[in-house]
Amino acid sequence: MVASTGMLASCSRDPDAPAGVPSNSEPDNEPLKSSVVSFDGAHQAGIATETQASLNLIGFNLRDGVDADGITRLMRLWTEDARALTAGETPLGSLEPEMNEWPANLTITVGFGPRIFDIAAPGKKPEWLHDIPAMNRDELREEWGQTDLALQICADDPIMCAWAMRHMTRAGTDYVSTAWVQQGFMNAYGAIPQGQTPRNLFGQVDGTVNPYEEDEYAEQVWIEGPEGFAGSTSLVVRRIAMHLDEWEMLDRASREEAVGRTLDDGAPLSGGEEFSEPDMEAIDDYGLPVIDRNSHMARAMPPADHPEQRFKRRPYNYNLPPEPGSGELSNAGQIFFAYQKDPDVQLTPVLKRLDEADRLNEWITHIGSAVYWLPPGTSTDGSGDTFWGEAVLSGSR
Numbered sequence: 001m002v003a004s005t006g007m008l009a010s011c012s013r014d015p016d017a018p019a020g021v022p023s024n025s026e027p028d029n030e031p032l033k034s035s036v037v038s039f040d041g042a043h044q045a046g047i048a049t050e051t052q053a054s055l056n057l058i059g060f061n062l063r064d065g066v067d068a069d070g071i072t073r074l075m076r077l078w079t080e081d082a083r084a085l086t087a088g089e090t091p092l093g094s095l096e097p098e099m100n101e102w103p104a105n106l107t108i109t110v111g112f113g114p115r116i117f118d119i120a121a122p123g124k125k126p127e128w129l130h131d132i133p134a135m136n137r138d139e140l141r142e143e144w145g146q147t148d149l150a151l152q153i154c155a156d157d158p159i160m161c162a163w164a165m166r167h168m169t170r171a172g173t174d175y176v177s178t179a180w181v182q183q184g185f186m187n188a189y190g191a192i193p194q195g196q197t198p199r200n201l202f203g204q205v206d207g208t209v210n211p212y213e214e215d216e217y218a219e220q221v222w223i224e225g226p227e228g229f230a231g232s233t234s235l236v237v238r239r240i241a242m243h244l245d246e247w248e249m250l251d252r253a254s255r256e257e258a259v260g261r262t263l264d265d266g267a268p269l270s271g272g273e274e275f276s277e278p279d280m281e282a283i284d285d286y287g288l289p290v291i292d293r294n295s296h297m298a299r300a301m302p303p304a305d306h307p308e309q310r311f312k313r314r315p316y317n318y319n320l321p322p323e324p325g326s327g328e329l330s331n332a333g334q335i336f337f338a339y340q341k342d343p344d345v346q347l348t349p350v351l352k353r354l355d356e357a358d359r360l361n362e363w364i365t366h367i368g369s370a371v372y373w374l375p376p377g378t379s380t381d382g383s384g385d386t387f388w389g390e391a392v393l394s395g396s397r
Helices: 068-086 114-120 158-171 214-220 252-259 296-300 348-356 359-363 390-394
Strands: 054-062 107-112 149-155 176-185 233-242 316-320 331-340 364-374
Touching: 054 114, 054 158, 068 107, 068 114, 068 158, 068 390, 149 158, 149 233, 149 364, 158 176, 176 331, 252 296, 252 359, 296 348, 331 364, 348 359, 359 364
Parallel strands: none
Antiparallel strands: 054 149, 054 176, 107 149, 107 364, 176 316, 233 331, 233 364, 316 331
16 A cells, blocks of 8 residues: 655745755655555555556566576565565665665566466466467567566656666566566656546546455455465456557547547446446437447446456556558557456456457557466565565475
8 A cells, every 4th residue: 555645746946046946845745755555465566556657567588597496586586676675775785775765656566477387386377377369350469478577667756667677677687588678657646636547548547447445356356275376366468559540530429439438537428427337228319329339348348147257457558659661650559457366267258359349449459468477465574475476486396
C-alpha cells in the first residue's frame, strides 16, 4: 500500500530567487520523496498497486552456463536491491545515493518464464506456463516474445523508474542479458483523482471490470497452492499496436459503438455510469441492440456459464516514432498486462473470442506475447520467502 499520497503543490516563483529555483521547495511540498509502496508482504507489489505513471518492463535471458544455483544467487541479489530501492534506500555497493531519494511509489516485480523452472525447479512448472495459443489475427514479432525472466518496474517519477532499471540491469549482468525493454506511461501522479480508471490512447477508460476488493483478488488473481505457490499469480504481457490514424477517422459515435462504452465517462451504451452493469438486451428505436454484440466490451464479457473468465488488467500506453516506410503518423499502442490464477482458464478464452469477432480488431494488432509466473511476496521476519521464489527454488536441490 502507498504510505504517503500527498497532493502535488504548485510552485510559485520568488522574484529574488535565482532563475529556475521555485520559492516553495520545502520538504513538505515534495510528496514523492516520501511516497513508498511496501516491498514485503503476502504478494508482490505492482499487481494490486494503483497504476503508477511510468513503466519499464525488461525481458531477460539467462547467460550460458547459469544453473539453478546461479538463478538462486540472482534472486537473492535482486530481492535485496529491490527492497532497498523501493524504500528509498541505497543498495549495497551503489555509489549513487542521491538517485534513491525519491522512491515515488516505486515497485519492482519479478516474473519467471518457463525455462527458469526447467533449470531450477523441474517438475514444478505450472501447467499454464506456456505460450498463449496462436490467434488468427496475431502478427507476433520475435523481438517482443518470451524471455526467461522479466522485471516490471513502475514509479510515479520517470527518473526513478529509469534509475531502478539501470541498477537492476547492472546488478544482474553476470547472470542475464537484456532481450527487450518495453516502456510505457499512464496518467501522471496527481493528474487524475485517486482510484479513477486511467485511459488508453483511443481515449477510452481501460480497466473498469477489474477486481477491487480483497475477495475479488482472492477469486481471480492470487493462486492457492502448495508451498512456494500460495500468493503467487501469473502475468500475460501482450504488446498491442493501436492504429490511431485510422481510428481517428471515426466520429465519436462510431468509436463508442466499436467499444460498447461512452468516451466521456466509460459508461455502457445501455446507460448508467462507468461501473453500471451493461444491459445486453436493450434495444434502440430501430429495434437494434443498443450495445453491438461484437463490440469490444460485449466480446470480452465472460459468458453466464463461464464467470471464471475474469482477471486483473493493468495496461500501459506506449508512443514511439513512426516506423520508416509505414506511412503512419505515430507508432503507438498498449502494453497489456493481465494477472490471473490460470491464463488457460481465464484469459485465453477471452482472447479467442475477441480474435473471432471484435469490432476493435480493425484498429489494433497484437504484436508481442509472453507469459510469466510471479512468485509470492517476501518477508524479513521468517514468515515467508526471504527472496523471490525461495521455496520453489530451494526445494529443487
